[in-house]
Amino acid sequence: MPKVIIDGKEFIAKENETVLNVAERNGIYIPRYCYHPALSIAGNCRMCLVEIEKMPKLQIACATTVTDGMVIHTQTEKVKKARQDVLEFLLLNHPLDCPICDQVGECYLQDYYMEYGLKKSRIDLKDKNRKPKRRDIGKHLILDNERCILCTRCVRFCEEVTKTSELFINSRGDHSFIDIKTEEKLDNDYSLNIADICPVGAFTSKDFRFKERVYRLSSTSSICLSCATGCKIKVQHNNGKIYRILPDPNIYTNTWICDNGRMSYKITAGPDRLTKSIIKSEEHHLNKAIIKLFDILKEAKEKNLKIAILLSDYLSIEDNFALYYLGFEILKTDLIYASKEKEQKIEDGILINKDKTPNSNAVSQISKLYGIKKYEDLKDCDLLIGFYDDIEKLNIPKNKSVALSYKADKEYDNLIAIKTYFETEGSFINWQYFLRKTAPSVSAPTDTISVYDLCLKISELFGYYPKEKELNKIFNELKYKTED
Ligand code: SF4
Ligand code: SF4
Ligand code: FES
Numbered sequence: 001m002p003k004v005i006i007d008g009k010e011f012i013a014k015e016n017e018t019v020l021n022v023a024e025r026n027g028i029y030i031p032r033y034c035y036h037p038a039l040s041i042a043g044n045c046r047m048c049l050v051e052i053e054k055m056p057k058l059q060i061a062c063a064t065t066v067t068d069g070m071v072i073h074t075q076t077e078k079v080k081k082a083r084q085d086v087l088e089f090l091l092l093n094h095p096l097d098c099p100i101c102d103q104v105g106e107c108y109l110q111d112y113y114m115e116y117g118l119k120k121s122r123i124d125l126k127d128k129n130r131k132p133k134r135r136d137i138g139k140h141l142i143l144d145n146e147r148c149i150l151c152t153r154c155v156r157f158c159e160e161v162t163k164t165s166e167l168f169i170n171s172r173g174d175h176s177f178i179d180i181k182t183e184e185k186l187d188n189d190y191s192l193n194i195a196d197i198c199p200v201g202a203f204t205s206k207d208f209r210f211k212e213r214v215y216r217l218s219s220t221s222s223i224c225l226s227c228a229t230g231c232k233i234k235v236q237h238n239n240g241k242i243y244r245i246l247p248d249p250n251i252y253t254n255t256w257i258c259d260n261g262r263m264s265y266k267i268t269a270g271p272d273r274l275t276k277s278i279i280k281s282e283e284h285h286l287n288k289a290i291i292k293l294f295d296i297l298k299e300a301k302e303k304n305l306k307i308a309i310l311l312s313d314y315l316s317i318e319d320n321f322a323l324y325y326l327g328f329e330i331l332k333t334d335l336i337y338a339s340k341e342k343e344q345k346i347e348d349g350i351l352i353n354k355d356k357t358p359n360s361n362a363v364s365q366i367s368k369l370y371g372i373k374k375y376e377d378l379k380d381c382d383l384l385i386g387f388y389d390d391i392e393k394l395n396i397p398k399n400k401s402v403a404l405s406y407k408a409d410k411e412y413d414n415l416i417a418i419k420t421y422f423e424t425e426g427s428f429i430n431w432q433y434f435l436r437k438t439a440p441s442v443s444a445p446t447d448t449i450s451v452y453d454l455c456l457k458i459s460e461l462f463g464y465y466p467k468e469k470e471l472n473k474i475f476n477e478l479k480y481k482t483e484d
Contacts, residue, residue, distance in 0.1 A: 002068040007075060013066045020048055020061035023074060030074055031083060031112050033090075033199050034151040035062040038255045039160055042152050045090075047112065049082045050074050058082050083116040091121065093129040093174060095146040103201030105214035109149065131177050138186030140206050140259055141195060145177040148202035154178060154194045161256065161350065162188040178202070189352060193256045196246060207263070208244045220441040221248055223428060224261040225314070225421055228344045228355035230430030231257045235265065235422060235441040242268055242422060242442055252434060252483055258352050267406050267420050268442065274408040274417040275445040281413050286447040289416065290454070293402065294461040296414070300383050301331060308335040308378060310386025310394075311366065313342070313357035315451055316426025316438070320363055321474040322455035323385070324370060325466060330459050337378050338367040339390070344431040353431055361429040365478050387451075388415070404451055418451055419444040426450075427475075435480035 002013045006023050013022045018041075020030050033045035043063040050061045053071040058079065061072075073079065090109065098104060131145035155167045155178065166186050170179035180186060186194070195205040217236040224231045224245070231254040234246045242265040247257040267273070277289035284292060300307050309327035311320045327336045341364040342355040366372065375394055378384075384396055388405035391398075402414040409415065423444035427437050449457075452471075459466055 002066050002070070004066045004068075004070045004072060006072045016065055018062060019050060019052075019059070019064045019066055019070075019072055022066055023061065023072070028074060030061045031108075031115075032062060033108055033149055034153060036153050036156075036197055038249075039153060039156045039197075042156065045149065045151050046086045047083060049079060049086070051076050051079050080116060083112070084119065087113055087117045088119060088122070090149045091117070092123055093131075093146070094149075095128070095133075096125070097144075097147060097201065101147065101201040102204045102209045103147075103198075107201060108199035129174055137180055137203075138191050140192050141186055142204050142206055142209065143178065144202050144204070147200050148178055148198075149200055150176055150178070151199060153197045153199065154203060157190075157194055157197060158186075158188070161193070162190050164188045189258050189260065189348065190256055190350065192259050192262050193247070205244070212238055212243045217243060219246075220439050222422070222438045222441065223358075223430075223436045224257060224264060225358035225428065225438070226258075226261040226264045226356070227353040228342070228358060228360060228431040229253060229346065229351050229353040230358055230428060230432075230434065230436060231261060231351060232436070233257060233261070237441050240442045250483075253430065253432065254351055256351065258350075260352075265422055268422050270407075272408050273445070274405050274415055274448075276447045277417045278412065278415040286417075286449055289447075290449075290457050291461070293414075293416065293454075294458055296383070296402070297331060297458065298462075305382035306335060306380065307331050307333045308337065308381035308384045308386075309333065310375070310384065310390050311336065311338040311363055311372060312387035312390050313339055313360040313363050314387055314389055316359065316421065316428060317362045317366075317474060317478070318426060318471070319451035319455075320359070320366060321471055322452045324366065324372075325471060326455040326458060327385075328370075329466070330462050330464055335378070335381055336370075336372050337375050338363050338372045339375050355431065358430070359428045361431060361433065362427075362478060362480075365429075366474065369477055404454070416454060417445070417448045418454070419448045423448070424450045429478065429480045433479065433481045435478075435482055 004013050011026050023030050030048045032048045034042045041063050043060050048061040049058040051073040052059050133144050135143040137143040158167050159165050166180050166184045169176050195203045216238045219234045219236050222233055222235050224233050232248040232250050234248045236244050245262045249255045276283045279289055279292040309323055327333050342360045344355040347354045385402045388403040391401050391403050398412045403412050404418045405415045406420050421438040422441050424440055429435050
């Protein structure tokens with residue numbers, strides 16, 4: 001293993017490791033624009049220049065492989081001067097957009113300028129190059145060519161990750177600009193990752209731009225529930241409102257996230273969000289709705305009506321087991337159903353799973369353990385409790401159903417307004433068998449309830465007080481992995 005000295009300290013490098021990576025691994029930060037750990041090395045921005053003894057010229061740290069005995073300096077006057085010059089060059093034609101730019105707070109140009117720049121521009125404002133601005137370049141993205149520093153991260157992302165190659169550098173010299181191939185739109189399934197990796201405010205997200213300043217956002221780690229891949233995400237929010245979702249890169253599942261998963265937060269505050277429960281077509285506050293639901297169930301039980309319960313691949317392990325408990329132990333019904341096992345595989349070679357539900361891995365295990373019937377076996381029932389999306393797919397008469405829902409739907413007589421998993425905790429097993437939890441990022445509307453709490457409250461009204469231990473025993477019976 002090569003030994004190197006960086007800024008006077010000795011480090012052991014890995015074979016073929018670059019100067020930038022050895023330094024980063026050991027807590028020494030070298031500024032960069034074009035380097036991105038998940039893309040090929042372009043070496044075009046020159047921001048990462050460092051001094052290496054016995055080499056006459058400064059070298060770019062992102063593309064220089066260490067050799068045994070190499071002595072590297074990242075903070076000499078020569079290096080700092082080179083960084084200043086690179087910044088001056090990059091800022092030469094940069095527009096004065098900072099006050100209105102959405103990248104403020106996470107702009108590498110601003111950050112490094114404050115650290116190394118602080119020079120007056122040697123070019124007059126009127127002499128700056130003009131380039132296209134506010135280009136509507138795809139379903140989710142706006143491109144401002146004047147702000148671009150031509151690092152090519154976006155071009156490489158489209159070539160190497162999505163392999164869709166929509167972007168290229170048009171023209172030459174200081175007239176160069178990022179362009180899209182004729183007749184194309186930047187509409188691949190992962191396009192919003194480009195807004196994340198663009199180090200300046202050239203690519204911005206249509207959904208997020210001008211909504212909130214990034215330095216006002218708090219981040220909550222959670223998981224995406226839009227398919228069985230279960231990507232790790234950061235949910236960013238302020239004052240009880242979610243503004244955007246970013247990937248939470250990890251070695252197990254994902255570096256990126258897809259655009260569909262990124263938009264999934266919209267269920268929390270969409271125009272059709274169900275904020276109050278409906279029982280017998282009348283809207284009720286939460287406590288009243290629970291009592292009314294209890295009355296319906298009690299009457300059905302006393303009359304020996306057939307009550308069916310649906311477990312759901314969309315709901316957490318806790319919620320599913322609470323539903324099972326409510327059906328089997330309290331309502332004494334064996335009409336409990338779950339979906340068939342689903343085929344799980346990454347269908348696009350990147351992240352998107354063929355299984356568009358987040359928890360079929362857990363629910364199919366619960367089904368086997370507890371002898372749960374399949375949805376197809378549900379022939380007849382007088383009353384059915386289940387998650388809205390499942391009831392919709394099963395085509396069950398809506399007047400026989402109590403749907404647990406985030407969504408308002410006038411066709412249902414009974415809808416219980418539930419919390420989304422952006423508002424409550426829940427455990428899910430992804431297609432790789434990792435057990436992961438959602439975390440509440442924002443508060444739920446006052447009159448909503450988690451499925452777990454609803455089942456517990458109904459059980460209590462029936463005179464049963466299940467212990468947490470009783471409901472959590474399911475975790476000892478499931479097969480799953482945890483991350484180190
Ligand atoms: S648009 Fe952004 S990511 Fe693409 S080359 Fe310009 S600065 Fe880099
Ligand atoms: S690939 Fe699946 S889990 Fe990952 S972000 Fe997209 S929808 Fe969510
Ligand atoms: S980060 Fe090394 S040349 Fe751009």
